[in-house]
Amino acid sequence: MSLSLAVILAAALCYAGMAGLCLAMDRHHSQVWKAKAPNRQRLLRVAGWLLLALAVWPCVQIWGGAVGPVVWCGMLSVGAFVLVLLLPYRPRIAALLAAVAAGAGLPVLLLTAG
């Protein structure tokens, strides 16, 4: 895995993961969808945690077991900041971007891991 791919992948997974956790909350769920949907929210929460955990992989691949987790912490903050800045202005685009990030990031992750 190249450095730039790892950076993009980690950022995409962190952003998508944070978006999952965020949109699972009633307050933010209602910014994108009209009605509450307990099943969808539960799914978003699980997917969010999963994506954040998977984002460790590209970091450790490039930076190793010691520095990788440090980079991951930094990427978590970056992902959350981007989301928090985008969400109040363009909630639907924020959600769409998360779907694209997860949808593109996961296959790439699988390809590079395999």
Added chain:
Amino acid sequence: MSKVESGAAEGGLRQAMAWLHTWGGLWACWVLFVIFLTGSLGVFDEPITRWMKPHLPQAAEASGDTGLDDGFDRPGAVRMGQAWFEKNQPDAHFWGVGLPSDEDPSIRLFWQDPQENFHNTRIDARTGQPVDGSHERDSEGGHHFVHMHFEFHGGTAGIWFVGAFTMAMLVALVSGIVIHKRIFKDFFTFRPGKGQRSWLDAHNALSVLSLPFQLMIAYTGLATFYMLYMPAGIVAHYDSEEAYFADLLTQPQHQEITGIAAPLAKVDELLVRAEQQLQRPASFVSIEHPNDSSASVLVFGRFIEKPGEYRLLGDGGGQVFFDGVSGAQTDIQMPGELRGGAAQDVQSVMRNLHFAAFGGHLVRWLYFLSGLAGAAMLATGALLFMVKRRQRSLNEFGSATPRVYRVIEVLNVGTLTGLSIACVAFFWGNRLLPLGIDDRPVWEIVVFFVVWLLSFFHAALRPASRAWVEQLLALAALCLLLPLLNWLSVGEHLLLYLQRGDGERAGVELVALATGVLSLWGARRIARPRAVPARARQRAAVAEAQS
């Protein structure tokens, strides 16, 4: 139980912590903002130095090459340095030779005179003649920001000053966590355009989302200077700091000067022996007490960044100690070798975590952005204090309240925008000060402080809202025109840097441009009344005219 204690108990822990966070945070926030902004810039001290010294070559990508032949004659450089010292500074207590490399192809000489004062000069690696620096842009470079960050250019007293405020930072962080009722519920909450609520949201989001970094950076900053902040153990057991380190790292003890003359061993030969054992080029040779029977020679291996290899511990370049008279090797520490035990290793990891040099470009950018988030957290906190009180005075200081508020407002303007202006002015000073003047780097720092002081005067003389707008506009102008100034003064510009692939120098200008655009946007937001209230006012005016 005293009144104060019972008051706190009645209000509960959270209220007591709220008081602590507000007032403890307020008196510390301006100094901490300086520490955070200059520290963030200090992450990029090398690129900034390179921008300020256009004569230096472009940074080479780390190759990880440890080959001894890199095109520089280091033994020859040592001979030249030694000859220069023998002729010009035979009585000095210390000689140091910085060896030529891609970073700087000249030989840098350092010495300590018998009065214990340090000096330095440079000689040409080909001719051995002093480098004529009068046509070069002598500069303090990015070190200025690093020194502001950890000592305010104030030496040991400055380090203590910064340490005290770092403790205040930890207090503010922990009390902030206690008073934040809904950390997880409000984790992603930011509601812009709602006045005080938006400022509080921004303050909370900035703090919570970067909290791991903020706690880490404050704590590791203190741990870096443990010898200074917690000296009791060392003072009780050792005569000096050197003795402590020699014991901890099992290195040769520092020798007292004897006054007995003894010829110095052939240092160029010691260099060759050291390099062969370290298996890498040396970067620096230090000679303690030259031509005295207590002489010692220390050769430092070059710090070599290996691409794709990132570590928090054991990244040293190694060093070899020699007896300076007999030339016998007294100690060798191989590159990456660890000494001093687990506690020392933990401290090294913390120090490396603070210094941001362990993970390449991306980690530097993450530190830069996280540091700026910290600065923004302090700025929004300081602004929030005044936003809360601008509408309705809380009368904390009785009849003096308006005057205290005014002082706080002036400190806010002079620190938040004033310091930012001073930082850019430092770059302008580098390009505008005449070449060849004595102590040019010092004059650059003078420019920095004078501009900063002027921004406080300006803030004190203008109404607050005007002061904010004017200083933001000044900041925007200085940032946006910096590339133009560079082009006019030294004939280099952004496109040239990008074309050459000089990411460091281009980065400096791109960050300046981004800061300029942000400041313009900020000035416009403050100067232009909010859209909704304006429309509401208009409607009210129309209604009034119709009635």
